[in-house]
Amino acid sequence: MKITRRGVLISGAAVGGGLVLGAFLVDGDVRDEAQEGHADGGDFFLHTWIRIAPDGTVIVLVPHSEMGQGIHTALSMMLAEEMDADWETVRAEQAPAHAVFANAALARGFLMPGDVPAIFSDMIDFATLKTAQLLNLQVTGGSSSVRFTGRFAMRQAGAAARWMLTKAASKRWGVPQGEIEVAHSVVSHPGSGQQLGFGELAEEAAALDPPRTLAMKPASQHSIVGRSKPRFDIPDKVEGKPVYGIDAEPDNLHYAAVEHIPVFGGSVVSFDATKALAIDGVDKVVEVEGGVAVIADKYWTAQKALRSLDVEWDDGGHSEVSSQDILARQAQGLTTGYFVLYRESG
Amino acid sequence: MSYEIHVNGRAVTVDVEGDMPLLWVLRDELGLKGTKYGCGIAECGACTVMVDGQPKRSCRLQIRRAEGAEIETIESLSPDGTHPLQTAWVVEQVPQCGYCQSGMLMSAAALLRETPAPTDADIDAQMTNICRCGTYQRVRTAIHRAAADIAATSDEAEKVRS
Numbered sequence A: 001m002k003i004t005r006r007g008v009l010i011s012g013a014a015v016g017g018g019l020v021l022g023a024f025l026v027d028g029d030v031r032d033e034a035q036e037g038h039a040d041g042g043d044f045f046l047h048t049w050i051r052i053a054p055d056g057t058v059i060v061l062v063p064h065s066e067m068g069q070g071i072h073t074a075l076s077m078m079l080a081e082e083m084d085a086d087w088e089t090v091r092a093e094q095a096p097a098h099a100v101f102a103n104a105a106l107a108r109g110f111l112m113p114g115d116v117p118a119i120f121s122d123m124i125d126f127a128t129l130k131t132a133q134l135l136n137l138q139v140t141g142g143s144s145s146v147r148f149t150g151r152f153a154m155r156q157a158g159a160a161a162r163w164m165l166t167k168a169a170s171k172r173w174g175v176p177q178g179e180i181e182v183a184h185s186v187v188s189h190p191g192s193g194q195q196l197g198f199g200e201l202a203e204e205a206a207a208l209d210p211p212r213t214l215a216m217k218p219a220s221q222h223s224i225v226g227r228s229k230p231r232f233d234i235p236d237k238v239e240g241k242p243v244y245g246i247d248a249e250p251d252n253l254h255y256a257a258v259e260h261i262p263v264f265g266g267s268v269v270s271f272d273a274t275k276a277l278a279i280d281g282v283d284k285v286v287e288v289e290g291g292v293a294v295i296a297d298k299y300w301t302a303q304k305a306l307r308s309l310d311v312e313w314d315d316g317g318h319s320e321v322s323s324q325d326i327l328a329r330q331a332q333g334l335t336t337g338y339f340v341l342y343r344e345s346g
Numbered sequence B: 001m002s003y004e005i006h007v008n009g010r011a012v013t014v015d016v017e018g019d020m021p022l023l024w025v026l027r028d029e030l031g032l033k034g035t036k037y038g039c040g041i042a043e044c045g046a047c048t049v050m051v052d053g054q055p056k057r058s059c060r061l062q063i064r065r066a067e068g069a070e071i072e073t074i075e076s077l078s079p080d081g082t083h084p085l086q087t088a089w090v091v092e093q094v095p096q097c098g099y100c101q102s103g104m105l106m107s108a109a110a111l112l113r114e115t116p117a118p119t120d121a122d123i124d125a126q127m128t129n130i131c132r133c134g135t136y137q138r139v140r141t142a143i144h145r146a147a148a149d150i151a152a153t154s155d156e157a158e159k160v161r162s
Helices: A005-014 A020-025 A028-038 A071-083 A104-111 A126-134 A144-173 A198-206 A299-308 A323-336 B022-029 B084-091 B101-114 B120-126 B136-161
Strands: A044-047 A050-052 A058-062 A090-094 A181-183 A186-189 A194-197 A255-260 A267-272 A282-288 A291-296 A310-314 B002-007 B010-015 B048-051 B054-057 B070-072
Touching: A028 A044, A044 A144, A044 A198, A050 A144, A050 A198, A058 A071, A071 A090, A071 A144, A144 A181, A144 A186, A144 A194, A144 A198, A194 A198, A255 A299, A267 A282, A267 A291, A282 A299, A291 A299, A299 B022, B002 B022, B022 B048, B048 B101, B054 B101, B084 B101, B084 B136, B101 B120, B101 B136, B120 B136
Parallel strands: A058 A090, B002 B070
Antiparallel strands: A044 A050, A050 A058, A181 A186, A186 A194, A255 A291, A267 A310, A282 A291, B002 B010, B048 B054, B048 B070
């Protein structure tokens, strides 16, 4: 059987709920890399996206950006559900911008030829396919976080962590893993009355490799997914604390403000930057696509310096075009046949 | 030029040009980045702060005209996020992206100081901040909740006194 990259992507995604993806998402080497480079004192990674603190706190490292869509909360819910974690002890962190925390393991899984069943489902559409190709980056978009990372990866990660914790407990207590239960972050063996918290088992669990196939809970057993949970990102937002793009302070940051071409289709003929460049704090004046930009040490300086620019524009012959002109041209197009009829009524 | 203003209860002196908007003084000179730059033309309200108790669009308020004023920013609303408006904002899950919310909260705080029990009409009249996520309904609900919480607290204080 010839396996094309495209074929693997499609079938890999289609069977993701426990076969192909489950295997690669808990790749031990990647997990060790996370543990070595990113664990705080006493924390243990059970998966690149799950860190357990000594007190049992479950920290979910979400590889997608929180933009108010609630993704840090939603993906944590999906993971905690399969892990049987106590929701009150779960919190999310933005995964560091590092390949270990991207979906690199997932992408690698997609690209490895293997015994991939050629199952297709109607869920697989072009957008999903594109998303899969992008998963070795930390990409957020296309409604992919929940329906892809969440559905095919976070749930598996949670189930894998649950397996590792119960396996660790079974070894420590010398009882069959199948007799061990997990509820609200407590691992217990009802037969002997023994129980331990996630934090107490994390180190032993982290040394185990979970199986490739793990069953997901049926929806009827969900106690976190399907409920409305307060979003993790809101408390900071009512204090003005989140760092947006405009708030970032990389070293040696400079700011640009752009004087845009005033007419669509226009262009810059020439500009005189002498006065702008004389302003304290202005570094450079450059022509950019769509206008002329002033670069300065502060945004306000750049913006203010725009007023000192002397730019000669070419209007491309469009400065007299009005909305009426555009409507008239559209009406004319309808009579001359340069149109595609999508719907006709009346 | 040197200008003295009082920001969140602290006297500060900044050495900037007199036409620098208060917004950039707060963000770039004082590092108070909770106040956001939105439209730059005093329309959207993302940059709203209180100036002598009044809500102002700081992106169009030149520093020379704010000299000596008492400025309050989102950073001063409470030390720990427990101002009744902040609590109500969390309970009602108001923000989405959150970019406009510092301005929303400062406008709402100014409203409640003047009008402790605002009607929907009062809220609509004062809350002219623009939110692209469309949080308006939740903003309104949260303001009512905060107003009720403040009233309940002062009623209790009244009972304790009498």
